[in-house]
Amino acid sequence: MNSQHRLIRTHQQTINASPERVFPLLCPVREREWLPGWTCRMVHSNSGWAEPGAVFTTSGERGETVWLLSEQVAPRRVAFVRFEPERVVVWCEIELAALAGGRTRVAITYTYTALDAAGERSLAAQTEAGWQQMQACWESSMNDWLEAHPEWASS
Numbered sequence: 001m002n003s004q005h006r007l008i009r010t011h012q013q014t015i016n017a018s019p020e021r022v023f024p025l026l027c028p029v030r031e032r033e034w035l036p037g038w039t040c041r042m043v044h045s046n047s048g049w050a051e052p053g054a055v056f057t058t059s060g061e062r063g064e065t066v067w068l069l070s071e072q073v074a075p076r077r078v079a080f081v082r083f084e085p086e087r088v089v090v091w092c093e094i095e096l097a098a099l100a101g102g103r104t105r106v107a108i109t110y111t112y113t114a115l116d117a118a119g120e121r122s123l124a125a126q127t128e129a130g131w132q133q134m135q136a137c138w139e140s141s142m143n144d145w146l147e148a149h150p151e152w153a154s155s
Contacts, residue, residue, distance in 0.1 A: 005114045007123045009131045013106040013139040017146050019096040022104045023075035025142060026094060028056045028067065034145035035138065040067075050078070062086060086122035087115040108135065 015022050024030060027050035028040040038058075043066075045054040054069040063085030071079035075096060082090040095107040110131075114120045146152060 005120065005123075007112040007126065009110045009112075009128075011108045011131070011135040013108065013135065013142075014099065015104045015106055015139065015146070016102075016143050017104060017152070018102050019075040019098055019104045021146070021152060022096055022106065022142070023078070025145075026050065026078050028054075028058075028069075035141050084122070087119035088122050089113045089115065106139075 025034060029042065029049055031038045031040070040056045040058050042048065043055040043057060045051055045056075050069055050072060052069055052072050056067050058065045058067065065085065066083040068081045068083075069078070070081050070091075071077060077096070078094050080090075080092040082092060084090060090113075091109075091111040093109045093111075097105045097107070099105050112123055112126070114123050
């Protein structure tokens with residue numbers, strides 16, 4: 001396979017809380033609290049929360065996506081591998097870094113790999129505008145939730 005089977009998207013967000021406050025929110029169960037419309041079904045987790053080896057699913061109009069939490073280094077990094085119904089595997093990397101004023105820079109990289117022609121069509125249909133819209137929603141949803149829950153942002 002070559003690079004035509006791969007698409008890499010990156011984005012940086014600024015979240016109005018410290019990495020220690022942001023990191024626990026990067027859990028599929030906790031995301032329900034701050035990301036409107038997010039639902040998941042935890043398939044396996046020893047603790048019931050995000051941890052290496054946790055497996056969960058999400059459902060959408062295209063079918064079920066299976067996620068594996070592959071790496072977790074609190075409060076700096078979390079990574080997931082996502083298996084999409086369109087024959088695409090996605091490596092999702094999220095890096096957190098402290099900023100002045102108790103804020104966090106969140107660097108997000110999604111590496112999409114098509115498994116076959118169906119996956120190629122899925123990658124070809126993805127747009128930069130759609131990616132940016134998803135990231136803007138994610139950033140504003142977390143910041144809005146943190147503003148509405150100041151005890152979480154500062155505790």
